[in-house]
Amino acid sequence: MILYKTSSIKTLIFYTVFLSFWNFNAFSQCNGAVDSCNKKYNEVAYLTTHNAFNSGQDGFAFPNQNNNIATQLNDGVRGLMIDVYDSNGTPVVYHGSSIFGSEPLSRYLNDIKSFLDNNPNEIITIIFQNDPGVSANTIENDFNQAGLSNYLHVQNKFSPWPTLQTMINANKRLVVFNEVNNATPGQDWYHHIWDFAVEINYGSINCDYGRGNPSNDLFVFNHFITSGLGTGSTGDAQTVNSNPYFIDHVTQCQQAKNKLPNFITVDFYDLGNSLDVVNQLNASNPGSGGNDGGSGNPPGNGSDNTDPKILQLETGGQIIIKANASLNLKGLKLTPDTDHTLVADNTATRSLEALGDAPNESMARVFNFASSTNDFTGKIVYYYDTIDMGTITHNDAVLQVKNDADAWSNYLDEDATDHQITYTFNSPVKLKSVTASASSTTLSINPMVEEMNIAIFPNPVRSELNIRYQGDLDIELFDFLGRTIIRTKSKIIDMGTMPVGVYIIQTTNKSTNQKNSYKIIKK
Secondary structure, X not given: OOEEOOOOHHHHHHHHHHHXXXXXXXXXXXXXXXXXXXXXXXXXXXXXXXXXXXXXXXOOOOOOEOOOHHHHHHHOOOEEEEEEEEEOOEEEEOOOOHHHOOEEHHHHHHHHHHHHHHOOOOOEEEEEEEOOOOOHHHHHXXXXXXXXXXXXXXXXXXXXXXXXXXXXXXOOOEEEEEOOOOOOOOOOOEEEHHHOEEEEOOEOOOOOEEEEOOOOOEEEEEOOEOOOOOOOOHHHHHHHOOOOHHHHHHHHHHHHHOOOOOEEEEOOOOOOOHHHHHHHHHHHOOOOOOOOOOOOOOOOOOOOOOOOEEEEEOOOOEXXXXXXXXXXXXXXXXXEOOOEEEEOOEEEEEEOOOOEEOOEEEOOOEEEEOOOOOOEEEEEEEEOOHHHXXXXXXXXXXXXXXXXXXXXXXXXXOOOOOOEEEEEEEEEEOOOEEEEEEOOOOOOOOOOEEEOOEEEEOOOEOOEEEEEOOOOEEEEEEEOOOOEEEEEOOOEEEOOOOOOEEEEEEEEEOOOOOEEEEEEEEO
């Protein structure tokens, strides 16, 4: 929750100037997912490419990847396995023999530098499978020449990993491991991977540990088949990278080892469902809450994903989002094309309950404003995770906006990027609620039941049912057979453990003794 109170001209000028020069994130994405920010580095899964450099796009004769490293990063790859050899004092990359293709390491470090510069919320990991003849000093020289030194994260093997948000705040967004352990004093960034990780055997699909200590924090999940010649196979990759085979293998090993697979390492990542598997892993693993003692956003200041209140403007306050700057409200990014003012009194909340009922329902990520905004023109980006989608597919997802008349309208996505929907409003719109749905979905005019100034929401409900009323109420919840389940005066009812079905809630106004009954759908 972020509280803004701008009761003086001085404070107002601060916010105006701040938003003029920087994109302001009330809550930003971390490695493409809003809900990964508060997870520690070892609590996140990363799509990782085996022999990342060895691509057909760059002309290597027997590739393990179709696309080169620059393309991989743009496609969502966040871990890179790179073979490095020495060529007269210069680090070069090749697989097996240089006659099949070779490039200087510096070429790919420049690609990584460009990506980190242009994507300030992304973290990249390099795992060097380096020849013993390559000194750490020559590797370090290439990092210095590429301008990557300031991005390097240093991790003490006896300390807990920081959260992604902490690493992003510190701008230490490049983690480097090597297999040889030849770092010299002062090269603490050049981590020996087997001090930090354990792997499952590569070359065959199983759950058997290979190198590394099983008690280490990180888990290298090798999921590729190596031919007798040590080369990749698009046919094998298409098979093992496709669900349900892929997700079943990951789930089986995660359960057998009681350990989250971190580096999901594949050949030909663009074949099959590699990124979907990584997104599903991250969506289903909540992490420990990010208590790393680092410099991440404190709880209640936008980093608490369970807090529905994401922005509050108190009396007299306002925020001016300058033209082409951005305000990111925990996954709803507003980028106006002219100066846009959010004024008090107003509160923005994020609900993780879908509106409607399957198949006519929204994604389980709904942004609400207590009062509709002023006319907005510009770009809106709605971010979502796999767990929010229900039965909705990426290709069929549309933006849904409720205006000040409580009418919903849908808008077609302007880009093809998964896990976000983008739309540019050229005509003014007043925002009251924003979510996403399938293109065929029609959302109700008002998802809340309002009678006698009582509001009951969300309905359907998965967990907490909220009853909004200024006075005192006696509340009784019945199952569909008329049996009393709960009697309470609390205006929050936890229905998370109740069976799916239909319930009746009856409210009694203690002053007037007026009774009202409502049907509630538990999902």
